[in-house]
């Protein structure tokens with residue numbers, strides 16, 4: 001499968017995959033622009049006509065040690081980017097702050113919780129219509145054209161990541177179509193990723209100087225996130241479920 | 253051997269066809285009479301086709317009239333499922349060119365999409381979810397959706413500044 005953890009060395013070595021990917025991207029770049037001019041970061045960007053590839057697996061590493069208790073910047077940024085303010089009771093919630101405390105020693109942690117972009121997503125398993133799906137690069141999405149709003153996926157998600165849109169919406173962000181009657185959840189800001197950017201929450205956290213959210217490609221052994229996952233003690237929330245999530249935590 | 257029933261069906265069908273042809277002819281005649289007049293009282297308003305802001309559509313008008321829905325549906329699958337974000341048949345591209353100059357929207361009585369869909373009595377539900385206005389130049393992830401000089405490959409965007417850090421986003425009551 002498309003995860004650095006499960007790779008068998010003989011036919012699927014990360015190095016080989018990485019080399020193929022770079023080769024392919026470089027070829028694309030060569031076709032599109034003058035030699036020597038690269039308009040995008042080879043390891044990250046993708047031409048608009050190029051489909052998302054399973055050579056990449058997007059993920060995030062959240063360092064709860066750096067995540068400030070009481071800070072809500074990632075949550076606000078998500079709302080601004082995706083078009084909900086959280087001011088109405090029925091507003092969607094794609095990301096929320098969670099405070100956890102060990103009562104015996106009094107130690108507490110703060111962390112954002114959102115769709116964990118599972119490799120084996122239960123929401124996709126239960127969806128009767130095929131609206132819930134996982135994109136080749138590991139991003140779990142809802143195809144709202146197909147979603148019938150049955151909300152099975154909300155029940156199935158162990159992370160309470162999904163929301164149902166109860167009311168009519170207006171003035172959506174042109175990049176983030178959303179509407180009444182569908183279930184939705186964190187898209188990992190797929191519209192930004194497809195243009196070579198990173199999720200709004202990660203940007204906001206960096207802008208606030210906390211640097212608690214690291215976004216990157218878990219399949220690329222040279223990415224910062226892979227290096228950290230390989231060397232530090234990181235946690236998958238509810239690892240016992242074997243979902244192999246794309247969002248990892250550090251320090252919990 | 254042709255049975256009587258079958259013959260009757262065929263005849264009925266032909267009669268139906270004739271009727272349809274006559275009706276169509278009638279409609280055509282009325283339409284051409286009315287084309288440059290205002291809509292007669294009590295009739296469905298004629299569609300408004302205001303000048304689009306681009307030079308040229310991605311295909312000619314007769315093709316777009318018949319096939320825009322198929323092209324949009326095809327493109328939606330490519331974008332949604334595979335992350336292909338070419339601009340040729342993207343809905344955002346249509347909106348950018350065809351938004352009304354006054355209302356900045358493709359909806360409304362004189363809106364490009366809505367006026368024609370009301371005339372044709374075809375339900376238009378794209379805009380229950382999709383924005384009906386072009387992306388503002390200073391929108392969050394600013395990128396011209398369909399301009400001729402857009403490079404094939406997008407440079408990395410700097411997006412952090414425009415995020416409103418003080419909004420009340422996501423605070424649960």
Ligand code: SF4
Pocket residue numbers: 114115116117118121122123124140156157158159160161162185
């Ligand atoms: S966290 Fe929930 S919504 Fe996200 S992929 Fe896993 S089951 Fe689906």
Ligand code: SF4
Pocket residue numbers: 123126127128129130131132142146147148149150151152153154182183
């Ligand atoms: S609410 Fe939509 S995405 Fe969720 S299971 Fe039902 S059809 Fe699938």
